[in-house]
Amino acid sequence: MKKKLIGLVLSLTMVGGLLAGCGSSASSSAPAEEAAVEAETEAETEAEAETEAEAPAAEAVDASQIKVGVIYVGDENEGYTESHMKGIQEMKTALGLTDEQVIEKTNIPEDESCFDAAADLAEQGCQIVFANSFGHEDYMIRAAEEYPDVQFCHATGYQAATTGLANMHNYFTAIYEARYVSGVVAGLKLNEMIEAGQITAEQAKIGYVGAYPYAEVISGFTSFFLGARSVCPSATMEVQYTNSWFDIAKEGETAKKLIADNCVLISQHADSTGAPAACEEEGVPCVGYNIDMIPTAPNTALTSPTNNWGPYYTYAVQSVIDGTPIDTDWSQGLADGSCLITALNEATIAEGTAEKVAEVEEAIKSGSLHVFDTSTFTVGGSSLEDYIAAHADEFAEGGAYQFMDTHVADGYFHESEPTSAPAFAMIIDGITSVTQEN
Numbered sequence: 486m487k488k489k490l491i492g493l494v495l496s497l498t499m500v501g502g503l504l505a506g507c508g509s510s511a512s513s514s515a516p517a518e519e520a521a522v523e524a525e526t527e528a529e530t531e532a533e534a535e536t537e538a539e540a541p542a543a544e545a546v547d548a549s550q551i552k553v554g555v556i557y558v559g560d561e562n563e564g565y566t567e568s569h570m571k572g573i574q575e576m577k578t579a580l581g582l583t584d585e586q587v588i589e590k591t592n593i594p595e596d597e598s599c600f601d602a603a604a605d606l607a608e609q610g611c612q613i614v615f616a617n618s619f620g621h622e623d624y625m626i627r628a629a630e631e632y633p634d635v636q637f638c639h640a641t642g643y644q645a646a647t648t649g650l651a652n653m654h655n656y657f658t659a660i661y662e663a664r665y666v667s668g669v670v671a672g673l674k675l676n677e678m679i680e681a682g683q684i685t686a687e688q689a690k691i692g693y694v695g696a697y698p699y700a701e702v703i704s705g706f707t708s709f710f711l712g713a714r715s716v717c718p719s720a721t722m723e724v725q726y727t728n729s730w731f732d733i734a735k736e737g738e739t740a741k742k743l744i745a746d747n748c749v750l751i752s753q754h755a756d757s758t759g760a761p762a763a764c765e766e767e768g769v770p771c772v773g774y775n776i777d778m779i780p781t782a783p784n785t786a787l788t789s790p791t792n793n794w795g796p797y798y799t800y801a802v803q804s805v806i807d808g809t810p811i812d813t814d815w816s817q818g819l820a821d822g823s824c825l826i827t828a829l830n831e832a833t834i835a836e837g838t839a840e841k842v843a844e845v846e847e848a849i850k851s852g853s854l855h856v857f858d859t860s861t862f863t864v865g866g867s868s869l870e871d872y873i874a875a876h877a878d879e880f881a882e883g884g885a886y887q888f889m890d891t892h893v894a895d896g897y898f899h900e901s902e903p904t905s906a907p908a909f910a911m912i913i914d915g916i917t918s919v920t921q922e923n
Contacts (some may be wrong), residue, residue, distance in 0.1 A: 519555020554606030558618035564775035572794025596618025659818030692743025857898035
């Protein structure tokens with residue numbers, strides 16, 4: 486994407502991955518179509534199993550001899566990349582790797598430079614190479630084709646399942662779970678403000694600083710909003726996109742625009758401290774992203790949803806050491822610590838927040854609470870299932886939401902299950918969004 490995930494139009498190349506990952510992924514409102522999808526899924530799963538069976542077994546590598554390459558779109562000054570760097574460090578500690586065994590390349594743009602970096606790492610003897618930005622994917626695929634004995638793992642992408650390459654993999658955390666939890670924290674704060682007479686229930690309007698109108702961002706702010714509304718039913722939200730993943734000044738300006746438009750709490754899918762700094766200046770509570778924003782906004786920051794990439798990096802490198810296959814698509818969340826929220830700011834959170842957070846986290850981990858439960862939101866005044874039935878063309882090949890319907894089953898949208906990349910790309914009722922001019 487830095488995370489830049491698929492936009493509103495999901496690529497046709499996702500079909501194989503979407504179907505292969507979830508056998509019951511068709512719309513629950515269309516039993517006949519569901520049966521057809523399940524049959525097709527089973528056939529594709531069998532085909533994939535045959536392909537994997539034909540692939541030669543990987544040889545184990547002594548841990549002292551393994552070399553790991555990492556390609557970052559940013560550096561330690563940018564929250565998203567910093568979280569990946571921490572994950573790599575966690576992996577090194579867990580597996581006992583030395584600094585010399587890991588080669589890191591920072592500030593690699595989403596162009597031919599990525600292929601050059603990947604090829605260089607392979608030539609230096611790396612048995613596994615990671616890249617952390619959405620725009621890196623095509624170049625990683627090229628490198629995987631050229632170096633079949635090296636494992637290539639790409640964060641936030643969606644094409645691995647359809648490349649036919651045994652050494653190409655996608656990974657992403659189920660960050661939407663942590664965003665939902667942080668939304669609960671925000672919703673409780675809104676309730677406190679209502680009870681204190683600072684705002685009315687109708688004035689419980691959240692502002693959201695978004696990077697781009699891509700599925701990852703839409704999935705993220707939707708899950709955040711659903712968390713807030715689960716405890717503050719009157720909440721609404723306005724999203725403004727900055728068209729940048731990291732722009733301190735613009736993120737701050739956008740936060741101030743939202744505050745001027747009567748938003749009483751701000752959240753973000755942006756990588757800098759710009760929005761929290763603006764909120765601290767304006768005295769407006771906020772929820773950050775990726776890093777603890779309390780040092781930036783000690784009087785207004787509530788918490789931040791954040792990724793922990795350590796579990797994946799440890800798993801993938803350990804797989805190479807053991808000579809075992811790496812998942813084509815990998816996504817984990819709260820249950821294994823791959824996503825979480827940062828420390829709650831005791832100076833700003835509402836009373837009872839910690840207890841409620843523990844309750845909600847446990848419900849998500851146990852599976853008794855599904856973030857995208859379709860009974861908790863509507864689209865255009867209809868349930869998601871009814872909307873899909875009435876707008877089949879939008880979910881068909883070439884439609885605005887093509888293949889999203891294959892994620893819906895059992896009363897909820899199965900985010901990051903058919904593929905690791907987020908796919909929820911619809912604007913639900915209660916949310917408005919605006920794309921700014923550059």
